[in-house]
Amino acid sequence: MIKHDIVIVGGGPAGMAAAVAAYDRGVTDVVIIDREDTPGGILRQCIHNGFGLHKLGQELTGPEYATVYAVKVAERGIKVYTGTTVLSVTQDRIVTATGREGIVQIQAGAVVLTMGCRERSRGALNTPGTRPAGVFSAGTAQKLINIDGYMPGKKAVILGSGDIGLIMARRMTLEGAKVEAVCEIMPYSGGLTRNIVQCLEDYDIPLYLGTTVVEIHGKKRLEGVTIAQVDENRREIPDTRRYIECDTLLLSVGLVPENELTIAAGISMDRVTGGAIVDENCHTEISGIFARGNVLHVHDLVDYVSDEAERAGCGAADYVKNGVQAGEYIPVKAVGGVRYVIPQHINRNATGEISLFMRVAQPSGKARITARQGETILATATKLKTAPGEMEKLIIRPGLLGTGEITVEIEQL
Amino acid sequence: MNRKLICIICPRGCQLTVSGEKDNLTVTGHACKRGQVYAIDECTHPVRTITSIVRVSNREDCMVSVKTATPVPKEAIPQVMAAIRGMTVQAPVKTGDILAENIFGSRIVATKDID
Ligand code: SF4
Numbered sequence: 001m002i003k004h005d006i007v008i009v010g011g012g013p014a015g016m017a018a019a020v021a022a023y024d025r026g027v028t029d030v031v032i033i034d035r036e037d038t039p040g041g042i043l044r045q046c047i048h049n050g051f052g053l054h055k056l057g058q059e060l061t062g063p064e065y066a067t068v069y070a071v072k073v074a075e076r077g078i079k080v081y082t083g084t085t086v087l088s089v090t091q092d093r094i095v096t097a098t099g100r101e102g103i104v105q106i107q108a109g110a111v112v113l114t115m116g117c118r119e120r121s122r123g124a125l126n127t128p129g130t131r132p133a134g135v136f137s138a139g140t141a142q143k144l145i146n147i148d149g150y151m152p153g154k155k156a157v158i159l160g161s162g163d164i165g166l167i168m169a170r171r172m173t174l175e176g177a178k179v180e181a182v183c184e185i186m187p188y189s190g191g192l193t194r195n196i197v198q199c200l201e202d203y204d205i206p207l208y209l210g211t212t213v214v215e216i217h218g219k220k221r222l223e224g225v226t227i228a229q230v231d232e233n234r235r236e237i238p239d240t241r242r243y244i245e246c247d248t249l250l251l252s253v254g255l256v257p258e259n260e261l262t263i264a265a266g267i268s269m270d271r272v273t274g275g276a277i278v279d280e281n282c283h284t285e286i287s288g289i290f291a292r293g294n295v296l297h298v299h300d301l302v303d304y305v306s307d308e309a310e311r312a313g314c315g316a317a318d319y320v321k322n323g324v325q326a327g328e329y330i331p332v333k334a335v336g337g338v339r340y341v342i343p344q345h346i347n348r349n350a351t352g353e354i355s356l357f358m359r360v361a362q363p364s365g366k367a368r369i370t371a372r373q374g375e376t377i378l379a380t381a382t383k384l385k386t387a388p389g390e391m392e393k394l395i396i397r398p399g400l401l402g403t404g405e406i407t408v409e410i411e412q413l
Numbered sequence: 414m415n416r417k418l419i420c421i422i423c424p425r426g427c428q429l430t431v432s433g434e435k436d437n438l439t440v441t442g443h444a445c446k447r448g449q450v451y452a453i454d455e456c457t458h459p460v461r462t463i464t465s466i467v468r469v470s471n472r473e474d475c476m477v478s479v480k481t482a483t484p485v486p487k488e489a490i491p492q493v494m495a496a497i498r499g500m501t502v503q504a505p506v507k508t509g510d511i512l513a514e515n516i517f518g519s520r521i522v523a524t525k526d527i528d
Contacts, residue, residue, distance in 0.1 A: 047464045047478035047524065053423050061464055063478050063525040067508050146466055149476040174465065174494050193426030197419050202461070202487070384427075 005029035005320045006313075007095045007108035009086045009261065012041020013302050014114035014293025014309035016069035021313030022112075023076045027320050030078050031106075033097050035085040039073070040066030041116055042139070043302065045146045048167055050194070055303035065302060089113070089265045091286050110288045110316040113262055113276070114309060117294035119164070120254040129215040134222030138164040138252035142171065151175055153248025157225050158182045159213045161189040161196070163300065163389075165252025170199035172248075179205045180244050183227050185212040185234055188363045190254075190389045192300055213249065214241065222247050255298045262291065272340040273297040279329065280346045280354045281315030282308070287324050290316045297342055297357070300391055308357070325349065330373075330401070336409040337361055338369070339388070348403065354396040358408055363387040366413040369394060373406045386410065414438065418455060420448040431456050460484035463493050467512060469527050470501040477506050477527050481519040489517040497521060504528065 005027050008015045011034030019030050038044065043051070046062030053059055056068060073080065084099030093108040119137040136144070136152055142164060144150045154177050158165045161184040169179045182200060187210050189196055200207050208227065214236055215226040229240040257274045268277045268285045275296035276284040282292045292312035293305045318325075327349035334341045341358045356371055356379065363386065370380040371394050378401070379394040386392060394408070414434070420427040420443060429442045429452045440452040454460065462484045469475040485493050496516045506512075506527040513521040 044525070047466065047480075049462050049464055049480060059462075061478060061480055061524040064508060067526065146478060147476065148474060149466060149468055174463070174490070193419050194421040194423075197421050197426075198461070 001094070002104060002106045003108075004031050004106055005109040006031070006112065006316050007093075007106055007110075008032045008112045008114055009089065009095065010034060010041065010114040010116055010293075010295070011036070011039030011080055011082070012114060012116050012293065013043055013066065013069060013305050014116065014295070014312075015039070015041070015112070016066075016073050017306040017309040018112045018114055018290075018292060018313035018316070019078050020069065020072045020076065021310035022317040023078060023313075025314050025317035027109075027317040028076070032073065032078060032080045033084050033086055033095070033099075034080060034082050037082050039070055039080050039082065045139070045143045046167070047146045048171070051302050053303065054301065055306050062302075069306070086261060089261050089289065091265060091289075093288050108288075109320040110290065112282075112309075112312050112316050113284075113289065113291040113295055114293045114312070115258045115261065115295045117255040117257045117298050119251070120256055121251070127213055127216055130218055132216070132218035132220055132222045134218065134247050135216065135249045135251070138162070138168045138250045141168055141248075141250050145171060145175060151177065153177060153222075153246075155180060155246045156248040156250060157213070157227070157244055157246045158250045158252060160184060160252035160254070161191050161207060162252040162254060163191040163195050165250060166191045166195040166199040168250055168252070169205050170203060172250075173203045173205065177248070179203075180246055181205070181227070182207045183211040183213060184209050185230055186210070187232075188387065192389060212236075216249065217243075222249055225249055255294065257295045257298065259295060262295070265289065267291075270340065270344055272334075273342065275342075277344045278342065280311075280343045280350050281318070281325075282312035282343075283315055283319070288316075288319055290319075297340070297359075300389060304357075304391060304393075308355075311355075330403065330406055332356065332371075332406045332408065334358060334409075335407045336411075337364075338408050338410050341408045346401065346406065348401065350401065352398055354401070356394045356396065356408060358392050358394070359388055360386045360392065360410055361388065364410070364412055367410050368413055369408065369410045371396065371406055371408045373402050374404050376400065376402060378406065382413070414456065416456060418452060420451055422447045422451045459487040461487050461490060463490060463497070464524070465494065465497045467497060467500045467502050467521075469504050469506065472504050472527065475504070475527060477502060477504075478524045479512060479521050480524050481516065482511075482522045483519045485517045485519050493517055493519075
C-alpha cells in the first residue's frame with residue numbers, strides 16, 4: 001500500500017487551499033485526488049467574475065481564481081491525481097481510489113474531505129407533468145454553455161433564485177436566449193443581492209417571489225410550464241396559474257453537500273447542514289479525518305471556502321505532527337433564529353482565534369448575533385440586515401473560552 | 414436626482430442612496446469608498462465587466478473563457494457580446510492572453526489556460 005501523510009479528497013477550491021496550507025505548515029507529503037481531468041472543481045465552469053475580492057483583494061473570474069490556487073499547488077510540487085475517483089475512506093484512513101492506474105490504496109496519516117456539493121435535482125422536487133427533454137439543473141446548463149459551448153435552449157424559465165440560477169439567467173440572455181421568468185417559491189431570494197441586481201435587473205428579467213412551477217408540459221421536448229403563486233405554507237393559491245411557453249427549464253433549487261464517502265465512513269453528520277460534525281479545526285469525530293468547504297456546509301462565496309479550508313489543512317498537518325489534541329469538547333448550539341453553527345463543538349483547550357460560521361433562518365433588518373457561554377459574551381456582531389443566503393461569522397478572541405455549552409442567537413434590533 | 418440602488422461591488426450589497434444634481438451627487442449608505450464611487454458611476458456612466466467564451470478552433474469541442482479586461486459601458490453589452498461571439502482563438506492559450514484589442518475601450522483577455 002502507498003503511504004502519504006495527508007490525502008485530500010477533491011481538488012476544488014477547498015482541496016487546493018487545504019493542501020497548500022498543510023504544506024506550508026510543514027507537512028510536505030500531501031496529495032490531492034480529483035475525479036476531473038483538471039483540478040479547480042466547479043470554478044472551472046463559473047466563468048463570471050466576482051471571485052477573490054475578500055481573499056485575494058482582486059476581482060477574478062472562477063477559472064482565474066482556480067488558477068491562482070493551482071499555481072500554488074504546482075509551485076509546492078503537491079501531486080494531484082486527476083481523473084481519479086475515491087471509492088471509499090475508512091476510519092483507519094485507508095483511501096481507495098480508481099483512476100488511470102487502476103485501483104490504488106493509500107494509507108493516509110490524515111484525510112481532508114473536500115468533495116464539495118451538488119445540485120438538488122428535479123426528482124427531489126416532485127413536479128407533476130411529463131418528462132420531456134429541456135429540463136436541466138442550472139449547473140448542468142452552465143457546464144453545457146461554458147465548457148462545451150452548447151446552448152441548451154432558446155426560451156427559458158428558471159425555477160429557484162439561488163446564485164447559479166441567477167447567473168444562468170444572465171448567461172442565457174447574453175448568449176441570445178430569452179429568459180421569461182425566474183420563479184422563487186420562498187417570499188425572498190436565496191441568492192446574493194448583487195446577483196439579483198447584476199443578473200436580473202440589468203436585463204429586465206422578472207423575478208416572481210412566492211411562485212413555483214406546478215406543471216411541466218411537452219412530450220419529447222419541453223413546450224411550456226405552468227407557474228402559480230403559493231401561500232406561506234408553500235401550497236398553491238387557487239386561480240393564480242399561468243402558462244409560460246418555453247423550451248428550457250433550469251432548476252436552481254439548492255445545493256446538497258456530497259457526503260456519500262463521509263456517511264459510508266461512519267462519520268457523524270449534522271442533519272441541518274448535511275455535512276459532518278466538526279470541531280474548530282474541521283476535525284470530524286473520527287480521528288484524523290477532516291472536512292471543509294461545501295462538503296461541510298454550502299457557502300455563498302469561494303473566498304470563505306478557501307479561508308476555512310486553510311484551517312482544515314493546518315488541522316490535518318498538526319494532527320500528523322502531534323496526534324490528537326487532548327481535552328473535552330464544549331457543544332455549540334444554534335438557538336432562536338440561527339439555523340446552524342459550525343463548528344458544532346469546540347475543544348476546551350483550543351488556542352488562538354476561533355471562528356464561528358452560521359446562517360439565519362429568516363431574512364431580517366438590523367439584528368445582533370451573539371455567542372454566549374453562560375453569562376459571558378464570547379463574541380457579538382451587529383448586522384444592518386441578515387438573510388439565509390448570506391453566511392455570517394463571529395470570532396471568539398483567545399482566552400475567552402470557559403466551560404459549558406455555547407449558544408449562538410440572533411436578536412432583532 | 415434621488416435614486417436608491419444596491420452596491421454590487423462586493424457581496425455585502427449595501428443599500429445606497431444618491432441625491433443631488435448631476436455634477437454634485439451625494440451618496441449615503443455605503444460602508445466603504447468603493448461603494449461611493451460605484452454609485453456615482455452607476456448614475457452617470459454605468460459599466461460592467463462582461464465574461465463569455467470563445468471557441469478554440471484547433472481543439473475539438475473546446476472553449477476558452479474570456480472577459481473584458483476593464484468594464485465596458487452597460488449600453489454596449491450587446492455589441493461586446495457580438496464581437497466576442499465572432500472570435501475564435503488558436504491553442505495554446507494562457508490566462509491573461511490578449512485575444513482582441515479595443516472592444517468598446519477594453520481588451521478581451523483569456524481567463525483559462527488551454528494547452
Ligand atoms: S459600499 Fe463597499 S462594502 Fe458596501 S457593498 Fe459596496 S463595496 Fe461592498
